[in-house]
Amino acid sequence: MGQAGAIRDISGWIGFSGDRPPMVFTVFFWGSAVICAVVFAGGLAMLGDGGVLPLHQALLVLGAAALPVAAVLWHVLPWRAGAPLPRRAATAAFLVLTLLLMPGGGLVCLLIVSLAVGNALVVFGLRGALAYAGLAGLYSFALGALNPARSVLAAAVDGALLLLLCLVILVVVVAMVDSHDRAEETRRLLAELEQAHAELERYAARSRELAVAEERARLARDMHDSVGHYLTVINVGLQNAQRYRVIRPDAAWDEVCQAQALTLEALTDTRRWVRALKPLRMDGRAGVAGLRALAESFGSADTGVVFTVTGAWPEVDEARELVCYRVVQEGLTNALRHARARRIEVALDCAPQRVRVTVRDDGEGAPPGALDGGFGLRGLRERLAAVDGVLDVVPAPGFTLRATVPV
Numbered sequence: 001m002g003q004a005g006a007i008r009d010i011s012g013w014i015g016f017s018g019d020r021p022p023m024v025f026t027v028f029f030w031g032s033a034v035i036c037a038v039v040f041a042g043g044l045a046m047l048g049d050g051g052v053l054p055l056h057q058a059l060l061v062l063g064a065a066a067l068p069v070a071a072v073l074w075h076v077l078p079w080r081a082g083a084p085l086p087r088r089a090a091t092a093a094f095l096v097l098t099l100l101l102m103p104g105g106g107l108v109c110l111l112i113v114s115l116a117v118g119n120a121l122v123v124f125g126l127r128g129a130l131a132y133a134g135l136a137g138l139y140s141f142a143l144g145a146l147n148p149a150r151s152v153l154a155a156a157v158d159g160a161l162l163l164l165l166c167l168v169i170l171v172v173v174v175a176m177v178d179s180h181d182r183a184e185e186t187r188r189l190l191a192e193l194e195q196a197h198a199e200l201e202r203y204a205a206r207s208r209e210l211a212v213a214e215e216r217a218r219l220a221r222d223m224h225d226s227v228g229h230y231l232t233v234i235n236v237g238l239q240n241a242q243r244y245r246v247i248r249p250d251a252a253w254d255e256v257c258q259a260q261a262l263t264l265e266a267l268t269d270t271r272r273w274v275r276a277l278k279p280l281r282m283d284g285r286a287g288v289a290g291l292r293a294l295a296e297s298f299g300s301a302d303t304g305v306v307f308t309v310t311g312a313w314p315e316v317d318e319a320r321e322l323v324c325y326r327v328v329q330e331g332l333t334n335a336l337r338h339a340r341a342r343r344i345e346v347a348l349d350c351a352p353q354r355v356r357v358t359v360r361d362d363g364e365g366a367p368p369g370a371l372d373g374g375f376g377l378r379g380l381r382e383r384l385a386a387v388d389g390v391l392d393v394v395p396a397p398g399f400t401l402r403a404t405v406p407v
Helices: 002-014 023-045 054-074 085-146 152-225 227-247 249-277 287-297 318-339 368-373 375-386
Strands: 304-310 343-350 354-361 390-394 399-406
Touching: 023 054, 023 085, 054 085, 085 152, 227 249, 287 304, 287 318, 287 343, 318 343, 318 354, 318 375, 318 399, 375 390, 375 399
Parallel strands: 304 343
Antiparallel strands: 343 354, 354 399, 390 399
16 A cells, blocks of 8 residues: 555656646756756856956846746646647747756756756657757857866867756656656556446346346246146136036046145146256255256156266366256256156266266157257257357257266
8 A cells, every 4th residue: 555655656746747747847947946046146246246258247147037937938838749839839938048047057057958858858759859959068068168267178078968968868758758658558448447347247237137037037938837737727627626516526526636636746846946946056065966966856756867977077167067057957857847758867977178968868859849949948058158068959769968068
């Protein structure tokens, strides 16, 4: 937390904010301007002495007059490429004024010159900044050469040092601009990432809603076909028993007994659906144990379920394990409800790269049209497609459901 906060504080000092310079540039400029004002005041106080050359007197007066104008221009300098022409003209005027500060401002004026180089780089590009740096170096050399108290070699050294300082500042400003651009790009990418994350959350919520809606539709259809059928037949039987209770008592009792038997069958079918819909890990069972428990829950006195395993159960994530669970559930449900099977075989063929689930029964099979229109098989294909799996269906003899789920 402390390190991240320190980084944000530093970025606020060295980063460009819109069309304004970094805060450190502003602090350096005003600090240098105050020192230059003191130096110029001292120089102007010495104008009455005879030791100051007329040329240097004139340059000192120009520098003192240029300082307040440069201070005003600092507030309107553009700090971005593509600024309008009046603001670029302000940058050009600021460059000229900083050169006028050099004769009387002393060493501290070099910092203002370096800030002008940085501004030229941002506004006019690298060529404009290099041109100004070269001009500042030549101007410094010319001032030294016109001073009788300094040699030509010393003047050349002054010009070279100023040029070197300008080049160093150029490198620093380039690094700052690059860091600013990278920070802006990072913020933009983070904003896009947050937006994409929000969209994914919405899509995930919608997918969950669609999955729940599909499951509800399937349950509604299956309950209608199963429990609804039983209730309809029971209702008809009880109505017959009510009509026969006086004139045909034996037939009425037969209808009641038949209704009672259908009630038990409906209760058994309902319990089977409850067991089949129970979550995979509700009883702490998973993998082979969970699939075996599911298969055994469908067994009855009329229908035998044989469960076999080949190989070792691999490391399968929960989503793919749930697909295997649904394949066994669908195969067993279809075999009991539609195929009138007496024997159902559930086989797991496990390998390190995949799990193959096969549900085979000895029932009546299925007509070809049922393979295309069945909601359960269509849902299974969609589940397997989501995990790059494959579903194979053999309608006859019997009915075989085979799913290959990659690990």
